Amino acid sequence: MSNKKGIILSGAxxxxxxxxxxxxxxxxxxxxxxxxxxxxxxxxxxxHRAEVVQYIRPEVIGLVIGAFGMAISSKEFEAKxxxxxxxxxxxxxxxxxGALVFLGCPLRMVLRLAGGDLNAIxxxxxxxxxILLGIxxxxxxxxxxxxxxxxxxxxxxLPAVFAGLFALLMAAPAFIFFSKEGxxxxxxxxxxxxxxxLIVGALAQKTRLCMVGGIRDLVMFKDTYLISGFVAILVFxxxxxxxxGFFKLGFAEQPVAHxxxxxxxxxxxxxxxxxVLLGGCPLRQLILAGEGNTDSxxxxxxxLVGAALSHNFGLASxxxxxxxxxxxxxIILFAVVLVIASLNVExxxxxxxxxxxxxx
Amino acid sequence: MVKVDxxxxxxxxxxxxTKNAAKNNPSEIQVVVDNNTAKGNxxxxxxxxxxxxxxxxxxxxxYVVIAKK
Numbered sequence: 001m002s003n004k005k006g007i008i009l010s011g012a013x014x015x016x017x018x019x020x021x022x023x024x025x026x027x028x029x030x031x032x033x034x035x036x037x038x039x040x041x042x043x044x045x046x047x048h049r050a051e052v053v054q055y056i057r058p059e060v061i062g063l064v065i066g067a068f069g070m071a072i073s074s075k076e077f078e079a080k081x082x083x084x085x086x087x088x089x090x091x092x093x094x095x096x097x098g099a100l101v102f103l104g105c106p107l108r109m110v111l112r113l114a115g116g117d118l119n120a121i122x123x124x125x126x127x128x129x130x131i132l133l134g135i136x137x138x139x140x141x142x143x144x145x146x147x148x149x150x151x152x153x154x155x156x157x158l159p160a161v162f163a164g165l166f167a168l169l170m171a172a173p174a175f176i177f178f179s180k181e182g183x184x185x186x187x188x189x190x191x192x193x194x195x196x197x198l199i200v201g202a203l204a205q206k207t208r209l210c211m212v213g214g215i216r217d218l219v220m221f222k223d224t225y226l227i228s229g230f231v232a233i234l235v236f237x238x239x240x241x242x243x244x245g246f247f248k249l250g251f252a253e254q255p256v257a258h259x260x261x262x263x264x265x266x267x268x269x270x271x272x273x274x275x276v277l278l279g280g281c282p283l284r285q286l287i288l289a290g291e292g293n294t295d296s297x298x299x300x301x302x303x304l305v306g307a308a309l310s311h312n313f314g315l316a317s318x319x320x321x322x323x324x325x326x327x328x329x330x331i332i333l334f335a336v337v338l339v340i341a342s343l344n345v346e347x348x349x350x351x352x353x354x355x356x357x358x359x360x
Numbered sequence: 361m362v363k364v365d366x367x368x369x370x371x372x373x374x375x376x377x378t379k380n381a382a383k384n385n386p387s388e389i390q391v392v393v394d395n396n397t398a399k400g401n402x403x404x405x406x407x408x409x410x411x412x413x414x415x416x417x418x419x420x421x422x423y424v425v426i427a428k429k
Contacts, residue, residue, distance in 0.1 A: 076396050083370060138376060146368025149394075149421070208397055213371060221375055221405055279370030295370070 004228045010203040011232025017196045018111050018233075019240030021059070024188035028246065028255030029115040031237075032059060032200065033108035034282035035099035035271075036256075038300070039307035039316070040184050041165065044177050047304070048311035052182025056169040058190050060286065061162045062197015067205040067290025068159040069198070074206070079155025081294035084144035087340055088295050091274045092302020093309065094333040095282060098270030100307065100316040101326045102126075103257055106211035106281045109268060110230060112257060114237035116249035119257050119264050126265035130272025131215045137341040138220070142277065144344055147295055155292025158300070166194070183256055201290060210284040212275040256319060263322040266330050273337055277344075361388040366398060367422060374398040375405045382409055391425040399423045 018031025030036055036053075043054030071077040099105050102123050104112055109127060112120035134142075168176055169190065179185040187193065203209065207229060214227035241247040251259050258264070275281045278299050280288065285303070288296035310316040315326040362381045366374035375398075378391050389411070391402050402425050403414055411427035418424070 078395065080368070083368065138372065143369060143373060147370070148368060208400075210371075216372060217375075220372060221379065221408070223375075223404065223408065225404060279372075 004225060007207040007209060007225060007229040008232045010207045010209055011229035012236040013203060014107075014200050014209070014229075015111075015114065015233040015236030015238075016240050017200060018237055019244060019246065021188045021193065021196055022246060023244055024192055025186055026188050026193075027183040027186045029112045029117060030104075030108060030183065030256060031111060032196075033104050033111070034060065034063075034286060035096055035105035035303070035307070036103075036108060036183070038096070038282070038303050039100060039310070040179075042304050042307040043179070043184060043311070044169075046175065046177055047308035050311040050316075051177075051184075052179055053184040053311070054177035054179045055184040055187060056165050056176065057187070058166065058169060058194040059197040059200075061166045061169075062194045062199075063201035063204070063283070063286045064159055064162040064290045066198035066201025067287040068201075070202040070205040071291040076205075077155065077292050079150040079152050079292040079294065080147045081150050081154065081298075083147040083295045084344070085295055085298040087144055087344070088278060088299040089302035089305075090336065091278050091340065092285075092299040093306035094337050095271045095274040095278065095299075096303040096306030097310055097315055097326075097329050097333055098267045098272075098274065099282070100310045101267030101322060101330055102264050102271065103317050105283065106268075106271065106275070107233070107283050110211065110234050111237050112254070114234050115241050115255075116247045117254040117257055118249065118251050119254060119259055119261070122261040122264040123268040126268035127211075127272040128215055129265070130269035130274075131212060131276050132219065133269070133273045134276025134341070135216060135220055137345060138276065141346040142341055142344050143346050144277070144279075144295075147293070150294065152292075154294055158289045158294065158297035201287060204283060204287045205291065208284075209287075210280045212272060212281040213284065215272075216276055258317050258319055258321045260317075260322045263317070263327060263330070266334075267317075270330055270333055270337065273334075273341075277337065277341060361390060362386045364389065364391040366391055366402070367394040371397070371401070375401050378402050378405055379409075382406070387429045389427045391427075392419065392422050393425065394422045396423075399425060
């Protein structure tokens, strides 16, 4: 995978598919958004009752199953876990709350910029700042410790749960919620959305596409592999948006976005920091879970709970702006992530790195 | 020769451990990893760090990346 063509091509496909999904019914600049879609799934299951964001998004199901299929076929499927699972659950909550204060996961952050939403620039700045904070701790020896091989059946659980979600979406029993208005009611046709997820899931598994990894590897190792995918998504989604007339440059009146620069920055800083400690962005967590990584499965469950809490407690932002409760939650979760980051610095590797650590 | 055990740890720790091991510029580094992602990442890092001669062997379910100057 040292060749960058694959990841650039994948990024281009992800960017174009995202624009196509908007054309076919998804909310603007939300062809793909892991945070938004997990939030919609939480709503669809009734874990929160925000009526405008309830829908079992087939894209997310496709991402997991696509990654699962690709991993099985390339013999990369392997059930493993046990690397501080509950800590990952908490980090999942933090990442989701931060993303919903900004209004988008790292992928949608790039898609928003590709649609001309300049508020995303503050998100990207915050995201980069959060990643740098995470890198400080990685360099100090932060580790959630190693994972271990687990019985294969354990790795099948999360893909099976998502297959079950698809059955619920199809059967649409009375206890499953479907938004009648708002972003949750705007959706591409089910099978197209599922196919889009499958394609992106397979490509992301193959290429290891990760928004957090892009900036992280560039800073830590001067490695431009993952950032190439990030840039390709931006460029091709922008081209697609211009072709369809979706591109609208500016800060005001952007779709499913607010203009509070400080909280756009801080929300994504929290999401970026949490994601570095998890080892990958929300998209990457879905892909890893499809490959049998149950630590990522636990992180996703943390995100699902984080999404439910965000709407039950009024933490999530809306186009009207950020909520006071959301601001307090971001500050509290910064403290929580700081404690997690500090407690998991390994003493031995600290010593090993001594010559490298600047004091003062 | 420097040996690194990077089994089980999540990204980017396999590369970070390799980077630390490469700090004193040893002529040979061996990194044990347990998945393809880490194998590819470690290989890419070592190539970029001037280790021209990289080979692999498998040890049960694990991979050993062997890099020489």
